[in-house]
Amino acid sequence: xxxxxxxxxxxxxxxxxxxxxxxxxxxxxxxxxxxxxxxxxxxxxxxxxxxxxxxxxxxxxxxxxxxxxxxxxxxxxxxxxxxxxxxxxxxxxxxxxxxxxxxxxxxxxxxxxxxxxxxxxxxxxxxxxxxxxxxxxxxxxxxxxxxxxxxxxxxxxxxxxxxxxxxxxx
Numbered sequence: 644x645x646x647x648x649x650x651x652x653x654x655x656x657x658x659x660x661x662x663x664x665x666x667x668x669x670x671x672x673x674x675x676x677x678x679x680x681x682x683x684x685x686x687x688x689x690x691x692x693x694x695x696x697x698x699x700x701x702x703x704x705x706x707x708x709x710x711x712x713x714x715x716x717x718x719x720x721x722x723x724x725x726x727x728x729x730x731x732x733x734x735x736x737x738x739x740x741x742x743x744x745x746x747x748x749x750x751x752x753x754x755x756x757x758x759x760x761x762x763x764x765x766x767x768x769x770x771x772x773x774x775x776x777x778x779x780x781x782x783x784x785x786x787x788x789x790x791x792x793x794x795x796x797x798x799x800x801x802x803x804x805x806x807x808x809x810x811x812x813x
Contacts, residue, residue, distance in 0.1 A: 668739040675733060681711060682736050682748060690720065690740040697721060704748060712750070719747040 667687060672679055685707045693700040701718040708716040712734075719726065726747055728735075734750035 668742075669736070670739065670745075671737040672735060673733055674736055678712065678733075679736060682708065683738060685711075686736070686738060686746045686748065687740050690744050690746065694741075694744075704746070708748065708750075716748065716750050719745075721745055 667683055669679075669683075674682060685704055689700045689703040689707075693703065697720045701720045704718045704720070705716050708718075717728075722743055722745070724745065724747075726737075728747075728749055728751075730749040730751055736746070736748045738746050740746060
């Protein structure tokens with residue numbers, strides 16, 4: 644009996660939620676009012692037109708935003724996701740349509756994307772940091788060995804072992 648009342652309560656709550664959720668909920672935006680209203684209209688139309696096909700929905704939003712406001716616009720449509728993005732100021736919109744479908748729409752200038760280092764550049768930075776760390780640690784080990792009177796070959800063996808450990812963990 645308790646299970647039946649819980650199911651009825653959840654169903655009533657869901658109906659109440661969907662009645663309220665007919666309105667679009669704006670979670671975050673910094674767009675100008677006119678742009679926001681046009682973007683919301685485009686997003687609502689796309690979600691209503693393709694409620695079960697997120698790929699077509701995102702393509703429709705992207706195409707219309709690129710035509711109206713210039714490329715490149717990026718779109719994510721889904722039921723459950725989180726995000727962390729870089730975007731052009733005054734060009735982001737995060738809304739819920741129909742209560743469950745989230746739409747994230749943002750624009751980034753192509754020049755801004757080029758400012759981020761490539762994975763190869765990041766590896767080169769990482770390799771340089773590794774060499775610096777190894778040099779600092781070898782110097783510290785040599786000073787410690789000299790202070791404690793350890794033999795030179797012990798310092799070299801420890802340095803080699805340290806290098807192998809750092810390479811494996813890096």
